[in-house]
Amino acid sequence: VNLILLEPGEISRDGRARIGGDRARHLVSVLRAAPGHRIRAGLVDGPTGAAIVEACGEDAVDLRCTFDGPVPCRPAVDLLLALPRPKVLRRLWAQLAALGVGQIILTNAERVERHYFDTHVLAPECYRPLLVEGLQQARDTRLPAVSIHRRLRVLVEDDLDRLFPEGVRLTAHPDAARTITGALQNRGDRRVLLAVGPEGGWNGFELELLAAHGFEDVGIGPRTLRSDTACVALIAMVNEVLR
Amino acid sequence: VNLILLEPGEISRDGRARIGGDRARHLVSVLRAAPGHRIRAGLVDGPTGAAIVEACGEDAVDLRCTFDGPVPCRPAVDLLLALPRPKVLRRLWAQLAALGVGQIILTNAERVERHYFDTHVLAPECYRPLLVEGLQQARDTRLPAVSIHRRLRVLVEDDLDRLFPEGVRLTAHPDAARTITGALQNRGDRRVLLAVGPEGGWNGFELELLAAHGFEDVGIGPRTLRSDTACVALIAMVNEVLR
Numbered sequence: 001v002n003l004i005l006l007e008p009g010e011i012s013r014d015g016r017a018r019i020g021g022d023r024a025r026h027l028v029s030v031l032r033a034a035p036g037h038r039i040r041a042g043l044v045d046g047p048t049g050a051a052i053v054e055a056c057g058e059d060a061v062d063l064r065c066t067f068d069g070p071v072p073c074r075p076a077v078d079l080l081l082a083l084p085r086p087k088v089l090r091r092l093w094a095q096l097a098a099l100g101v102g103q104i105i106l107t108n109a110e111r112v113e114r115h116y117f118d119t120h121v122l123a124p125e126c127y128r129p130l131l132v133e134g135l136q137q138a139r140d141t142r143l144p145a146v147s148i149h150r151r152l153r154v155l156v157e158d159d160l161d162r163l164f165p166e167g168v169r170l171t172a173h174p175d176a177a178r179t180i181t182g183a184l185q186n187r188g189d190r191r192v193l194l195a196v197g198p199e200g201g202w203n204g205f206e207l208e209l210l211a212a213h214g215f216e217d218v219g220i221g222p223r224t225l226r227s228d229t230a231c232v233a234l235i236a237m238v239n240e241v242l243r
Numbered sequence: 244v245n246l247i248l249l250e251p252g253e254i255s256r257d258g259r260a261r262i263g264g265d266r267a268r269h270l271v272s273v274l275r276a277a278p279g280h281r282i283r284a285g286l287v288d289g290p291t292g293a294a295i296v297e298a299c300g301e302d303a304v305d306l307r308c309t310f311d312g313p314v315p316c317r318p319a320v321d322l323l324l325a326l327p328r329p330k331v332l333r334r335l336w337a338q339l340a341a342l343g344v345g346q347i348i349l350t351n352a353e354r355v356e357r358h359y360f361d362t363h364v365l366a367p368e369c370y371r372p373l374l375v376e377g378l379q380q381a382r383d384t385r386l387p388a389v390s391i392h393r394r395l396r397v398l399v400e401d402d403l404d405r406l407f408p409e410g411v412r413l414t415a416h417p418d419a420a421r422t423i424t425g426a427l428q429n430r431g432d433r434r435v436l437l438a439v440g441p442e443g444g445w446n447g448f449e450l451e452l453l454a455a456h457g458f459e460d461v462g463i464g465p466r467t468l469r470s471d472t473a474c475v476a477l478i479a480m481v482n483e484v485l486r
Contacts, residue, residue: 138466183315223381237483
């Protein structure tokens with residue numbers, strides 16, 4: 001943890017917060033927090049700042065916070081991801097937040113197994129702490145927005161222009177010849193929406209649907225990657241090109 | 244699994260192989276292998292080809308293999324990685340092989356905990372099947388070479404010129420201004436060795452040691468990433484720039 005992220009509701013009007021559970025234990029045992037120490041802090045979706053440790057108990061740490069730093073920029077990349085296996089998705093939440101994505105749009109596709117939608121990994125109680133973990137790692141405060149869509153066609157035809165009104169839409173496709181660098185050349189500083197398919201790939205109908213709604217194919221070479229590796233790799237590549 | 248990878252010793256002179264265990268179960272239950280089916284196959288560190296399923300039993304599948312495809316190129320990126328936590332390293336093996344790295348050089352550093360070296364995740368019996376899993380995902384046959392070094396200074400001063408005789412050496416550093424794209428411009432098609440530090444970063448002595456041995460700093464932006472996310476992101480970025 002390189003920053004401790006607090007929810008607005010955890011902080012009293014005079015800037016005091018008592019944190020418990022895993023976060024308190026992490027502060028004491030890993031970061032060796034002790035009264036008087038100063039720790040980087042941030043407010044979820046708000047500014048960064050600092051927290052002074054006022055007291056350390058067995059299961060609680062008292063902090064006095066000042067949030068006088070900037071609000072980090074919203075990351076410029078959004079992700080449209082065919083729902084991966086629950087085990088893979090669980091691993092992915094923190095990594096996506098650490099890399100920085102503005103929003104995570106999860107969708108069905110032909111090659112997504114239906115029971116993937118029943119997992120608790122899709123419940124905010126499960127994924128929100130994992131997103132916070134990733135933000136704390138990366139010293140960010142901007143929680144990615146998450147939305148879950150059970151029908152790709154409805155998502156793309158009816159909802160996507162609201163979720164991603166303007167910017168560059170890209171579909172990652174193993175066979176595509178155009179590189180991310182090529183696709184983003186001369187595009188200015190617009191947002192990028194990256195569509196990543198299921199492990200078996202999008203089917204023909206899905207690729208046509210995406211193409212009809214402005215998605216351009218980009219390739220990342222002939223290697224087939226697992227969803228989590230592909231997402232991390234693609235987001236990193238887009239970020240590198242946008243820098 | 245997008246290719247079934249066989250060890251040279253598993254194949255008889257007439258191209259027949261009997262595979263068992265998890266691989267056989269995967270072939271039957273996930274890939275629905277049945278007699279007569281044709282499957283992509285490859286020989287570890289050798290050519291690609293095809294396997295015809297001759298028989299499927301409960302715990303064994305008989306294959307007849309022909310390896311008449313090309314030997315894949317050795318990936319152009321090598322990794323020098325400060326040994327991460329065993330849990331993180333375990334997750335990383337398959338992802339590194341899937342992304343494609345020529346060799347994985349693991350090393351000590353000040354901020355690596357000593358007990359990390361005691362893990363079974365460093366035993367070939369543990370990591371080789373994970374590397375094979377990644378190669379099978381990516382349809383590659385070239386097993387990354389792995390070496391483990393308990394002293395960074397000895398590695399860098401005495402062993403590195405043999406392990407990585409020529410090419411571009413880069414150190415990933417959060418603060419560096421030079422991008423990977425910038426560092427690799429006009430470098431031709433030389434190999435790239437990427438040094439990725441421990442979660443707490445390299446210390447000053449280590450950074451100087453690397454710099455004195457030809458490593459140039461490259462930044463990937465201000466976000467601090469976990470070792471596994473950082474490795475996947477950096478290798479993907481280098482591959483994208485080299486394409």
